[in-house]
Amino acid sequence: MRYYTKTDEWVKVEGDKATIGLSTHAVEELGDIVFIDLPSVGDKFDKGEAFGAVESVKAASDIYMPIGGTVVAINEALNDSPELLNQNPLEQYLIEIEGFDVSELADLKKE
Amino acid sequence: MNDVPIGAKVTPLYETFKNLNASFTEFGGYYMPVHISGIIAEHLAVRNQSGLFDISHMGEISLTGKDASKFLNYVSTNNIDKCADFGMQYQILCHDDGGAIDDMMAYKYNSESIYLVCNASNQDEVFNHLVKINETLKFDVKIVNEGERISAIAVQGPMALEQLKKVMDIKDLTFMTFEYDGKFIVSRSGYTGEDGFEIYGGHEDIIDLTHKLLKVGVIACGLGSRDTLRFEAGLPLYGHELTSYINPVQAGLSFAVDFDKETFIGKETLLKEKTNKPEKRVFGMILLDKGIARQGYDIYDGDKWVGYITSGFMIPGTKDSYANGLIDSSYKIGDEVEIEIRNKRVKARLRKKSYIKKNYAR
Numbered sequence: 001m002r003y004y005t006k007t008d009e010w011v012k013v014e015g016d017k018a019t020i021g022l023s024t025h026a027v028e029e030l031g032d033i034v035f036i037d038l039p040s041v042g043d044k045f046d047k048g049e050a051f052g053a054v055e056s057v058k059a060a061s062d063i064y065m066p067i068g069g070t071v072v073a074i075n076e077a078l079n080d081s082p083e084l085l086n087q088n089p090l091e092q093y094l095i096e097i098e099g100f101d102v103s104e105l106a107d108l109k110k111e
Numbered sequence: 112m113n114d115v116p117i118g119a120k121v122t123p124l125y126e127t128f129k130n131l132n133a134s135f136t137e138f139g140g141y142y143m144p145v146h147i148s149g150i151i152a153e154h155l156a157v158r159n160q161s162g163l164f165d166i167s168h169m170g171e172i173s174l175t176g177k178d179a180s181k182f183l184n185y186v187s188t189n190n191i192d193k194c195a196d197f198g199m200q201y202q203i204l205c206h207d208d209g210g211a212i213d214d215m216m217a218y219k220y221n222s223e224s225i226y227l228v229c230n231a232s233n234q235d236e237v238f239n240h241l242v243k244i245n246e247t248l249k250f251d252v253k254i255v256n257e258g259e260r261i262s263a264i265a266v267q268g269p270m271a272l273e274q275l276k277k278v279m280d281i282k283d284l285t286f287m288t289f290e291y292d293g294k295f296i297v298s299r300s301g302y303t304g305e306d307g308f309e310i311y312g313g314h315e316d317i318i319d320l321t322h323k324l325l326k327v328g329v330i331a332c333g334l335g336s337r338d339t340l341r342f343e344a345g346l347p348l349y350g351h352e353l354t355s356y357i358n359p360v361q362a363g364l365s366f367a368v369d370f371d372k373e374t375f376i377g378k379e380t381l382l383k384e385k386t387n388k389p390e391k392r393v394f395g396m397i398l399l400d401k402g403i404a405r406q407g408y409d410i411y412d413g414d415k416w417v418g419y420i421t422s423g424f425m426i427p428g429t430k431d432s433y434a435n436g437l438i439d440s441s442y443k444i445g446d447e448v449e450i451e452i453r454n455k456r457v458k459a460r461l462r463k464k465s466y467i468k469k470n471y472a473r
């Protein structure tokens with residue numbers, strides 16, 4: 001199950017790992033995505049903190065942590081082909097995290 | 112979803128673009144299409160085929176009377192006397208301190224009848240400024256705001272002429288000239304760096320022409336690609352490369368300032384700038400690391416702040432990231448600077464601020 005933030009990120013928890021991505025609505029609003037600025041593996045962020053940015057042709061938008069955690073993987077495919085995010089925003093995660101607290105999901109909207 | 116925000120105006124082509132499922136945004140007081148099929152697809156359509164833009168939001172002001180040219184030469188930087196009848200000339204309207212109020216295209220019917228096309232967001236300010244100046248100086252000129260009764264489109268790209276020929280009687284005009292056929296004002300001009308035409312007319316006539324052009328395969332384009340295309344072609348956008356605090360000399364637009372004119376508003380300051388070299392000027396630059404530089408980002412040389420970004424894009428269809436910025440004029444093309452993007456430094460090398468070869472009809 002995905003949980004959504006008010007700023008249009010989603011988080012999907014599977015065991016002790018969680019993936020974070022952008023909602024279909026957010027991606028449609030952005031239009032053509034040309035660059036995604038992702039953090040490095042090992043970076044740690046709190047819930048609500050900006051962890052990167054997604055850039056359409058026109059503008060850069062910060063992306064925020066739905067829940068806090070430590071980055072254990074980034075979706076490398078998006079570095080070379082950010083347009084994959086336009087094609088299928090729910091299949092393309094941005095980062096994978098560990099070390100989160102599931103109670104932080106409480107204020108998010110279930111899909 | 113595309114309900115018009117309170118207070119925003121729409122152009123007569125709003126319904127047409129709404130039916131194409133355009134994404135809209137508020138711009139210059141108008142609710143305008145940003146992209147339809149996507150900025151990248153639209154940008155490439157204009158570079159390789161043909162695209163159509165709604166430019167009805169632009170302001171149109173007519174100057175008529177014995178002193179029309181004299182008046183324009185006093186309020187604006189360029190010299191309209193050097194422009195032939197049915198020719199066009201780029202003009203910059205400045206304050207006394209040289210700061211720009213707006214940049215405009217002048218369409219000269221003759222020395223006593225000139226039509227100005229200015230930016231949507233500035234049209235009221237430009238009109239009021241012109242009227243106010245003439246209240247004191249009393250030139251023999253009638254200044255009329257024509258914006259509300261005129262619609263306009265730009266048809267741009269290497270196939271623009273070919274496509275227009277399918278739907279209207281159109282002449283193979285010389286670049287930067289225009290004609291009036293009783294129904295439309297048609298000029299060989301644009302804001303994309305490509306060959307193309309700008310067409311002005313009554314609302315219904317422009318709507319009808321737009322539908323015909325879309326039917327023969329001209330691609331509907333929005334403000335998003337209009338911005339990337341003008342940027343790539345090295346054309347300034349008011350509010351970015353030219354503002355009330357970036358004067359025409361700093362913007363590198365001295366070609367549109369005729370210092371030989373006896374007098375014009377802003378001459379004293381601009382001449383000083385030109386003679387003593389401005390403290391800062393607008394440079395182009397290529398980013399050497401990954402990233403996109405957006406308006407307002409700071410530019411450094413080590414610890415020293417040297418300027419800020421005025422526009423920047425990753426050119427649609429490429430991975431090339433370019434930007435324009437206002438930088439200390441002690442720097443020169445080839446020098447390296449650093450742009451701060453989200454607390455990280457990205458290297459850039461200064462270059463000229465035109466990123467393609469223009470493809471105008473000459």
